[in-house]
Amino acid sequence: MPAASDLMRRLAARGALADPAWQAAFAEVPREVFVPYYYVTVSGGRRERLWRDDPDPERRARWLSGVYDDQPLATRVRDGELLSSSSQPSLMARMLEALEVRDGMRVLEIGTGSGYNAALLAHRLGGARVTTVDLDPGITGTAREHLAAAGYRPRIVTGDGVLGAPAYAPYDRVIATCAVRAVPPAWLAQSVPGALVLAPVGTGLVPLRVEGPRDGEGRFLSTPAHFVPLRGGAPQGEEVHPVPSACAVPPHALRQGSFHFLLGLAGGSLAPYDAYELWRDAGRPERERYGVTVRDGLQWAWLDDPYGPHTWSLGGPLEGGA
Numbered sequence: 001m002p003a004a005s006d007l008m009r010r011l012a013a014r015g016a017l018a019d020p021a022w023q024a025a026f027a028e029v030p031r032e033v034f035v036p037y038y039y040v041t042v043s044g045g046r047r048e049r050l051w052r053d054d055p056d057p058e059r060r061a062r063w064l065s066g067v068y069d070d071q072p073l074a075t076r077v078r079d080g081e082l083l084s085s086s087s088q089p090s091l092m093a094r095m096l097e098a099l100e101v102r103d104g105m106r107v108l109e110i111g112t113g114s115g116y117n118a119a120l121l122a123h124r125l126g127g128a129r130v131t132t133v134d135l136d137p138g139i140t141g142t143a144r145e146h147l148a149a150a151g152y153r154p155r156i157v158t159g160d161g162v163l164g165a166p167a168y169a170p171y172d173r174v175i176a177t178c179a180v181r182a183v184p185p186a187w188l189a190q191s192v193p194g195a196l197v198l199a200p201v202g203t204g205l206v207p208l209r210v211e212g213p214r215d216g217e218g219r220f221l222s223t224p225a226h227f228v229p230l231r232g233g234a235p236q237g238e239e240v241h242p243v244p245s246a247c248a249v250p251p252h253a254l255r256q257g258s259f260h261f262l263l264g265l266a267g268g269s270l271a272p273y274d275a276y277e278l279w280r281d282a283g284r285p286e287r288e289r290y291g292v293t294v295r296d297g298l299q300w301a302w303l304d305d306p307y308g309p310h311t312w313s314l315g316g317p318l319e320g321g322a
């Protein structure tokens with residue numbers, strides 16, 4: 001029977017998990033407790049539910065083997081829209097390692113979802129040092145039950161993660177597992193100087209080193225990340241629209257992840273063809289050449305140099321509500 005230790009060994013073999021403390025967390029936290037059912041897409045784009053208590057033993061076996069595969073699992077879907085999922089374990093492992101936690105640190109997670117990532121954090125740091133927030137009381141209620149069943153007791157807050165969780169601040173680390181257009185100011189304001197805020201911005205992951213309540217900076221990791229977007233809350237900047245096929249961007253560029261990354265980051269302020277010219281002339285830059293800076297509450301993304309020439313505003317001091 002597949003088990004957590006098999007998943008841990010697979011993640012380590014793939015190079016996604018090297019730290020022994022995180023290896024122990026992945027080997028010992030049972031993901032199956034957090035995903036008693038999930039949806040898989042089958043032929044014709046239909047969604048099928050696999051669940052722990054299925055009367056058919058073959059389907060129960062499929063459920064369990066999927067739990068310990070390195071794949072994201074869709075756990076909540078409404079009107080065809082994916083609302084919540086348990087993220088891909090190798091992506092979670094890379095994020096947790098990039099978070100550079102040490103014993104005694106206090107961590108805020110935005111996007112409780114299934115509660116599995118909060119359990120990994122609680123295994124590593126102790127439940128009293130972990131706070132996790134989700135928008136939806138149905139999601140936090142279920143996550144609380146699963147966390148308790150697995151023996152973990154992080155603080156679970158139902159609310160808009162854009163506002164952080166001021167009641168338990170300050171934090172040494174903030175990790176978001178839903179995608180944002182810009183890093184909400186509250187995440188920096190509720191962190192200590194020197195903290196790291198790891199946020200999925202567009203289709204990348206940026207660790208911001210916090211310099212003060214309204215200041216921070218970081219460069220994107222090479223890891224691509226496709227998270228459920230943050231819902232509701234304060235304005236998150238302009239929506240990025242898919243590139244219309246009729247526009248003059250050459251089709252080969254549209255097939256490149258690095259071009260889509262730039263569109264996701266600068267799509268609100270750059271027309272697709274201008275983005276294409278920049279991408280071409282800059283030598284098709286990969287994610288690590290981009291970064292995000294927050295100075296005195298103003299926030300922008302940049303290519304190569306925070307002070308230009310290629311910078312794009314991600315939000316003013318009022319956006320996101322500090």
Ligand SMILES: C[S@@+](CC[C@H](N)C(=O)[O-])C[C@H]1O[C@@H](n2cnc3c(N)ncnc32)[C@H](O)[C@@H]1O
Pocket residue numbers: 083084085086087110111112113114115116117118133134135136139159160161162177178227228229230231232233
């Ligand atoms: C990919 S899932 C999180 C996965 C989770 N960390 C886990 O281990 O299962 C993203 C979650 O973000 C939540 N979310 C979306 N918008 C939010 C918001 N404004 N505040 C807090 N959570 C939000 C969704 O409800 C969803 O549960």
